Amino acid sequence: MPKRLLISTLILGIGAIMVSKSHADPKVSSSTLNRDLGYQSSSTGDPVSRRGAQVSISAEQPKASDFGGMIFTTIAEPWTNRVVRVSAVVESKGESAKPWIWLRADGSPGKSLKFATSAGRPLLANGHVSVDLRIPPDAESIAFGVAMRGKGKTSARELRLDVSDYSLPGDEASAEQVYSEALRVVLENAYRPGNLPENLQELKPELSMQPGTGYQAEKPVRALLLQLHDSHSIFRSAEDAYLRSISGGDPRSVSVKLIDGNVGYALMPGVGGSDGELGRRFAVEVDERLMRVNGDARCGWVVDLRRNTGGNMWAMISALGMFFGEEHFGGFKSRDGSVEWWSLRYPSVTEVAGAALAHDAKVAVLLGPRTASAGEAVAVSFVGRENTMSFGAPTRGKATANKRFQLPDGSAIFLTTAVDVDRFGQEIDGAVVPDVLLSEDDVMSSDIPQEALNWLRSSCSSR
Structure with missing residues (x-):
């Protein structure tokens, strides 16, 4: 159910x-x-x-x-x-x-x-x-x-x-205040405001102006976001928004190992939460584990994003910094056409000891329908990278950037404000499509596809 x-x-x-x-x-x-x-x-x-x-x-x-x-x-x-x-x-x-x-x-x-x-x-x-x-x-x-x-x-x-051991802001906010602020945020910042009805202001619901009724705006705000038809903008309650702000990724969720003595493997699942310090610790610890394996991964690496449902893209990209050099490897394209480029120098990226250590290594990227949101952003960062091939199935189709906007009662909108572009400036139209399509069984399995291993070892010495 x-x-x-x-x-x-x-x-x-x-x-x-x-x-x-x-x-x-x-x-x-x-x-x-x-x-x-x-x-x-x-x-x-x-x-x-x-x-x-x-x-x-x-x-x-x-x-x-x-x-x-x-x-x-x-x-x-x-x-x-x-x-x-x-x-x-x-x-x-x-x-x-x-x-x-x-x-x-x-x-x-x-x-x-x-x-x-x-x-x-x-x-x-x-x-x-x-x-x-x-x-x-x-x-x-x-x-x-x-x-x-x-x-x-x-x-x-x-x-x-x-x-509970914490309090939330906005106890006195009314439903009308919450919805009005949400409407303003959407009109000023949404990537696709043209999808909204022209008479949206006239359709504004009548909501309570009584203090403490902010929670009553949740359904109208969700309905507003649905009208954007971007499939990514979401509403979070005050409780959920707060708990996400103090949580972060668990480095133990990342599997790093050596396969058959010559191929490195990194399973990168989604990284929930947005706490900056926890994201930094995640990146540093995962980077250390990657470096320990890298010396023996002479045939290259498998970066497995098949279970990556999203979260904090910067924690994940920082953790994988060893695979990137000084170049920009993707970006956010806003509705005015400007592009905010990603690189290892981006302010939200954590500097790790292994940065660029394997920037020229062969990398096989595994994708699937569960790869979504920030997971797709990580996939985009590998698009066009030299010595890289992707395998699997098209991703979820949420290769867009969500920005957090807090509402008066402490709830928040995670609003789609930009679309992802690859390192060449090419806009990602929906899903990231892999170079090599595999069967559903291969994509949904936890096993590493033989096609990916064969490609990595095709130019690798047998010693």
Whole structure:
């Protein structure tokens, strides 16, 4: 089930609560969700206490589309205008058991105002998971809990509802203020403003001017961005925008190794987050690992971008700096036709010790449909590079530049303001198409295509 549908189903599924019971704290109640579909749950402890609650969920014969779990509800008044966090240490048993936690602010009965979920996010090795939500002033109640899809068991210990360790700007922003600023940003900066209706100002929705209602502008702003038809501009809630600003790539996600004693291999997945210092550390550590292998990679390198879904392009390009020289290797073309060129001297690029060390090495670049956004920018940087050949399938088709614009309530628009061009100034029209097309099986496999290895070794000595 798509994530968006899953979230909608969970919101509506609260109406299927079965077997309510009183909780230890009279201000908190708990219930089992979808007991009639075969889900069992129990809890001990208090989720608003220091030690939290312990929750158990099990299902023996659920349908593939079913989910169930434990729901807690409490009044919103003590939490309004604050960033609230639900956290737990979650463990599941059973191959099909997929757990998550969630948090929702409700207005009048049956009306969901805001929702946050960890669904779709992989569990950390230590099992810790959390979601944050700023509770709006018009919220009347808060619902939160643990849910599971599939057969098996899930346990959550130290499940707690508490005030988060950070605050967000814009508590007093109104929906009208947020939308008006979003409209101004789009009209002044979007790469394709001509796709918008000519009477856009007349179509401006009537939104609340009451303080604290900024969250109500989310749907209208998303609708505005869709009208750009650039397939890349996105809206981020205040919570999401903040957490992305303090996160960065994990160098351990990059695989660097030597293949058969003469070919270097670098798997570069997406790098989430935009924290500058974390991006710098990522680049430096990955560069050090590449340098350790480079001396033995006499037949060249495989740079695998097949799983690269995007993120911070500068962290990735900096990490791969050994493959570039003094030249510019791509750029952003704005709507006025000007080009902002990329090079190792670009202000956002981290200087690494191995820069240009392998600028003349043979490089086989692997691409696929999951290669997207900043991952495509990395792919573009190799287009036209000497001694380079790309293999795989066309990329996602989001070879455009997104710039972050903060809105009055702390939410943000990541707006498409430019398109990528290669080192020759040629605009990338949609997807990056590889030089050598491979079968779907080869593209989706984690194996290195033999075609790429044969090309690298074609001019390499056998010693």
